[in-house]
Amino acid sequence: MTILVTAASGHLGRLVLDSLLDRGVAPATLRAAARRPETLSEYAERGVDVVALDYADADSARAALAGVEKVLLISGSEVGQRIAQHGNVIEAAAAAGVQQLVYTSAPQATTSELVLAPEHKATEEHIAASGLPATILRNNWYTENYAQDLEVAREHGVLVTSAGGGRVPSASRADFADVAAVVLTTEGHIGQVYELAGDVAWDFPTLAATLAEVLGREVVLEQLTPEERVAQLTQIGLDAGTAGFVAALEGNIRDGVLDHTDGTLSRLLGRPTTPLVDTLRTLTA
Known part of the structure; x- marks a missing residue:
């Protein structure tokens, strides 16, 4: 079982990698992807497979997703570019036969007036249309x-x-990272949309x-x-x-x-939020 974390050199990505490793996931079963993989050298030294992935480059997405069973798609930071960029990863995941795609979305993305919501709504729709088994994490x-x-x-x-x-x-960012690690390593989350x-x-x-x-x-x-x-x-x-x-x-x-908060984040974490x-x-x- 190989788990890929995209945007792994970012603040959230690094915390997810740390959380997965702390939960006992073997480094050899983790793949960490970043536009500049050299920024993840400390994880490579621990045995994590570090690869290049530029959301804007469909070829790099296909290469990074090859042989992956689970993937965490951390939403990109380039507002206005994210629909196409996320789409490259979604299509690569579908082609690779990924068994679970986890996406970090926005609060109530499909109905919210939040200025950030439209790109997340479009990404969620693309994931649904792809037929991929998925879990949506709508991070507040x-x-x-x-x-x-x-x-x-x-x-x-x-x-x-x-x-x-x-x-x-x-x-805290660590709270959201820990819940991503939970849904990647425990059962029962396929098809769920979590408001966190x-x-x-x-x-x-x-x-x-x-x-x-x-x-x-x-x-x-x-x-x-x-x-x-x-x-x-x-x-x-x-x-x-x-x-x-x-x-x-x-x-x-x-x-x-x-x-809006209903305790879903703390329930999944098994502890209060920070x-x-x-x-x-x-x-x-």
Whole structure:
């Protein structure tokens, strides 16, 4: 049984590899794929099969998937390119006769107004059309998404957002990595679509207070309108497109798009999800 982890050199991919190895998966049965395989030399030294895979290169996808029984398709980071890129991996998996494809999707991807959802919805539809036995992991927000906010709070004592009263049931990246390892190594997950989120949905006053606790300094929450937020982000150097994208995500949060948690993540993990404060503390190390 060979398990392939795509995008294995990224933050989530490395954590999945670590979790699989910690669960006793033999290194020789793991294949780690990355655009630059040399970045995974430490895993190669442990006996993991390290291969090249560029989502945009269908030939590299076919080569990486050859002989694989299970694959974790970690969603790509190139917004606007992901439908075609994911499609290359899905088609290669179908051609290889993969027995389980696990995909990291977005919360409520097929029905959500989340600005990130359409590419994930299209990918899920492609997986369904392929006929591959699949498990969909609809990952909510990673707490680590607020690493930059922590640094701003450390330096300036302020948390800036246009998310209003929105709530975020975030969990640590390691929580999501561990659940990916669970569904790749235990039975009963084929055909399942899991909505995964942290146990607690926090609001931004709570985030500001938690940042203050972790940093040992006052952190003031500054709520902006969407227009003010775009102007502020542009002023600090973001291009207009990126600033608008950030404001749109915060608008989704403000509208409650992420605010749903039913305990599925902690149930699959067999433990509570990592509290907000604990993950933020690791980011200060």
